Amino acid sequence: MPRPRSAAADTAILDAARRLFGEGGLGAVTVEAVARRAGVGKQTVYRRYADRNAVLAAAWLEVAEGEVVVPESADPERDLALFLKRLFGAFGANAEPLRSLMAQAQFEPELRQTLRAAFIDRRRATLADLLRRLAPGASQADVGAVVDMAFGAMWYRLLVGHDTPGPALARRLAKLASAALA
Amino acid sequence: MPRPRSAAADTAILDAARRLFGEGGLGAVTVEAVARRAGVGKQTVYRRYADRNAVLAAAWLEVAEGEVVVPESADPERDLALFLKRLFGAFGANAEPLRSLMAQAQFEPELRQTLRAAFIDRRRATLADLLRRLAPGASQADVGAVVDMAFGAMWYRLLVGHDTPGPALARRLAKLASAALA
Amino acid sequence: MPRPRSAAADTAILDAARRLFGEGGLGAVTVEAVARRAGVGKQTVYRRYADRNAVLAAAWLEVAEGEVVVPESADPERDLALFLKRLFGAFGANAEPLRSLMAQAQFEPELRQTLRAAFIDRRRATLADLLRRLAPGASQADVGAVVDMAFGAMWYRLLVGHDTPGPALARRLAKLASAALA
Amino acid sequence: MPRPRSAAADTAILDAARRLFGEGGLGAVTVEAVARRAGVGKQTVYRRYADRNAVLAAAWLEVAEGEVVVPESADPERDLALFLKRLFGAFGANAEPLRSLMAQAQFEPELRQTLRAAFIDRRRATLADLLRRLAPGASQADVGAVVDMAFGAMWYRLLVGHDTPGPALARRLAKLASAALA
DNA sequence: CCTTAAGCGAGACGGTACGTCCAGTCTTTGG
DNA sequence: CCAAAGACTGGACGTACCGTCTCGCTTAAGG
Incomplete structure (x- = not known):
């Protein structure tokens, strides 16, 4: 009615x-x-x-929707690099609002929760999957740490502003992650 | 007068x-x-x-002043782990205000600059030195990426709140960094 | 809406x-x-x-709204005295706020205008009528001066505070006005 | 020292x-x-x-000092008119500040007192003297009322702003006062 | 077709903090 | 002890948003 x-x-x-x-x-x-x-x-x-x-x-979470496409080729390290590259690219387009949102979330627990649920956790899970494909023998804890290192590096650069998370970082991160978990 | x-x-x-x-x-x-x-x-x-x-x-900047002590033993990986452990420990004590400070800095370019000068840059330089001692052959760019990965992981956990940067992370980070730069 | x-x-x-x-x-x-x-x-x-x-x-303007009742007996001087007595009585009840209002009006041209329109002018017109009934031969200018003298005396006492405008002043004013315009 | x-x-x-x-x-x-x-x-x-x-x-009381000169000719009504004329003239020169001062005094009892002591009372006494010379038989109370009427008319015009106290008012006031006290 | 319940634009409501400005007092250094 | 300078506590000013509430009007759907 x-x-x-x-x-x-x-x-x-x-x-x-x-x-x-x-x-x-x-x-x-x-x-x-x-x-x-x-x-x-x-x-x-x-x-x-x-x-x-x-x-x-x-x-801004609406904007950031659907940007997580998981490549599934025969080369896991390439897949990883590609995934990160795409992610950083999509991020870069909305760097300012996402930076602000993450900052705002520090003052508003509820927003922080929302941010995690709608954004962070899904991406962490996806990256963890990719890493497990890359290094099936790696421990759960090591995979988690590498996930935090990869996303952490991205956010850290965004927040501190000393450098931009771009394709170069994506490539290097993929390489280092491979080596680290080998 | x-x-x-x-x-x-x-x-x-x-x-x-x-x-x-x-x-x-x-x-x-x-x-x-x-x-x-x-x-x-x-x-x-x-x-x-x-x-x-x-x-x-x-x-918060006043509170956050303090020494970064660099251990210098014969075992660079131990030194690295110890350095990170201490750092995370000191951070943990002021996690809440520092989290807020970093967030606030996203809205205040001047504060962001101050934060970098008084905090971030010094710690990045120290960690880079340690990493170079650990892996003398590593490229400058790889070292920089690993620095961002280490500090990034710490801040990322702080900001997202899914986990705490503690001794376990420090150890794992040291190990993974060693492997990555090998 | x-x-x-x-x-x-x-x-x-x-x-x-x-x-x-x-x-x-x-x-x-x-x-x-x-x-x-x-x-x-x-x-x-x-x-x-x-x-x-x-x-x-x-x-204070809301408070000060009220009737100006004009007595119309056969004795104009009595009417005058009565009118002034009532006026002073009504004033006396709100002497403090009205005093403040007049003072405030000195700093606020708009209020000064409002005060005149809602207050001063009506009373001046009424008193002028009464005086013309009392002394039909008096000049316009003399009537105006007497009006200012009567209300002036009242406000002057209110503002300076050396005496109160009360029945005694009303009587005396009526008498003196009669004599002055004779 | x-x-x-x-x-x-x-x-x-x-x-x-x-x-x-x-x-x-x-x-x-x-x-x-x-x-x-x-x-x-x-x-x-x-x-x-x-x-x-x-x-x-x-x-402003400094400015208004010494302006009270009492004329003493053989014609008391002329003296009165002259006195008032001079007074109004001197007033006119400082009308704005004196108006403000009188207004301010309504909010500050101490200032009101000062204003009376340094200004009002002396002038009232002087005018009362003049009036007693003009009408030796007049009652004390009537003289007081006429004083209030004369100064009241002046202040009233100043405060309400419908007319200016000038020479014309001075003459008329002198005439009416004479008639009133006769 | 006609209720009827909710959506709508608008903006008033009680609050709270902002950053500014003076009043009147206090505390320096230097005649 | 006076002077210039300006910091001190205190408190009101007028502004801007917050999140809630209430108008009169519009728009389905179900009776």
């Missing part, structure tokens, strides 16, 4: 959030500004998202 | 900030609360720090 | 302002205190009034 | 206050601004004046 939620509002909200981020960083993405920019009432935002952080999460 | 700034106020402000962080996280560290807790006028805070973020920066 | 402004908040704000004035004079009527006392957010005050002064204005 | 107070500072302070009033009204006359403009420390102001209001009083 009730009127269904407007799909137009859905996209308008997330678009507005992304546009505002582009213009003024995370600080410009206030719920009020998003609602105004989207031509939507504040309540329409809060009907969809619990709070500001949920909006932020939705806006 | 004018009255000099009160050193008592200096320490009272930073102490108050740290205590409030301990009690309620970053959100509890408002300028107003800091001033009240420190028994100081708000203006006295704003005379020292441009804004809330500057207060946060000062409070 | 939006939710209409709360009438309860309207009255709560002005009541709070008046009560605070009663307790601590004009100095006690801060926007923050008003909001707190009224059980209202600061923004709710600022949504209605441009600033603190506008709140003060509204609070 | 003690260094004497600087006369230069004395005048610099009051000049600064008057200049600031000219530029931005009473609101611009803060103690800090006065001190800065006068090239003087805040304490030097507070050494001379109890508080901001005392500075204001000093700045």
Whole structure:
């Protein structure tokens, strides 16, 4: 009976959030500004998202969806390098918002949880699978450590800003991981 | 000629900030609360720090000053493990504020710079030295990547929260780094 | 379409302002205190009034609305005395806030205008009528001067505080006005 | 032994206050601004004046000093008219600050007292003398009422702003006072 | 076709913190 | 002891968002 939620509002909200981020960083993405920019009432935002952080999460986790394609050739090290290269490429496109999101998550446990559930954990699992194919004999713990090293290197560069995670890092990481787990 | 700034106020402000962080996280560290807790006028805070973020920066950067002791035994892999173990231990003691600091730095380019200068770069250089002693033949680029992998793993765990960087990670990292650069 | 402004908040704000004035004079009527006392957010005050002064204005102008009853007996001097007596009586009840209002108006041209329109001019017109009935031959200018003398005496006593405008002054003013315009 | 107070500072302070009033009204006359403009420390102001209001009083009551010259010819009504004319003229020159001062005095009992002592009372006494010479038989109370009417009319016009107290008012006031007390 | 329940844009609501500005006091160094 | 300078506590200012609540209006679906 009730009127269904407007799909137009859905996209308008997330678009507005992304546009505002582009213009003024995370600080410009206030719920009020998003609602105004989207031509939507504040309540329409809060009907969809619990709070500001949920909006932020939705806006950029949506963007980051579906970017995890697992190559499955005969050469596991090539597969690994390719996977990381693609990942870093996709990341690079959204480096700024993801960096901000990770930072924001440090202040908001709930957002941190969401980030892990929607983003981190899946990627860790996928990389772990790839590594196990690469080195079937490696211990669970070593695989976990290598996963943290690979993603850690990427985030570390993003956060510290001394270098960019790109194809070169992907190649090197694949090589070093192979050697480490051999 | 004018009255000099009160050193008592200096320490009272930073102490108050740290205590409030301990009690309620970053959100509890408002300028107003800091001033009240420190028994100081708000203006006295704003005379020292441009804004809330500057207060946060000062409070945690002061805490995070400290020695990086480099072990130099005959066994480079042991040295590496020991170095990382100590580092992770020292970090762990201030994990929460440092996590917040790194997050805050993502919103404050100036703080990010300070953080690198006072923290990150020194530790990266030290680790790079250790790695070069461990694997004299390794390329500069590989060493850099391994440094990012090691510190990256630590920060990544801190930020994502799925695991703690502790002695076990230190050992494993040392082992994997050895293997990777061999 | 939006939710209409709360009438309860309207009255709560002005009541709070008046009560605070009663307790601590004009100095006690801060926007923050008003909001707190009224059980209202600061923004709710600022949504209605441009600033603190506008709140003060509204609070006392509302109080000061009231009838100017013109007695019309066969004895114009008695009528005059009665009119002034009533006026002074009504004034006396709100002497403090009105005194403050007149003072505040000296800093706020807009309020000064409002005060004249809602207050001063009507009373001046009424008194001028009464005086013309009392002394049909008096010049317009003399009548105007006497009006200023009568109200002036009242305000002067209020502002300077050396004496109170009461029935005695009303009688004397009526007598002197009669003599002056004869 | 003690260094004497600087006369230069004395005048610099009051000049600064008057200049600031000219530029931005009473609101611009803060103690800090006065001190800065006068090239003087805040304490030097507070050494001379109890508080901001005392500075204001000093700045404009000094200006208004010595303006009361009592004419003593054979024609008391002419004397009265002349006295009022001069008074209004002197007033007119400082109408704005005196208006502000009277307004401010409504919020600051101490200032109100000062204003009376240094200004109002002397003028009232002088006018009462003149009136007694004009009408030796008039009752004390009637004289007092006429004094309030005359000064009241002046202040009333100043405060309400519907007309200016000038020579015309002075003449009319003299005439009406004569008639009233006859 | 007509209820009816929920969605909608708009923006008011109680709160809380921000960063600014003065008041009036205190504390330096230097006449 | 006076002076200039400016730091000190204290507290109000007016602004900006947060997340909630409430208007009048619109839009399905089920009776």
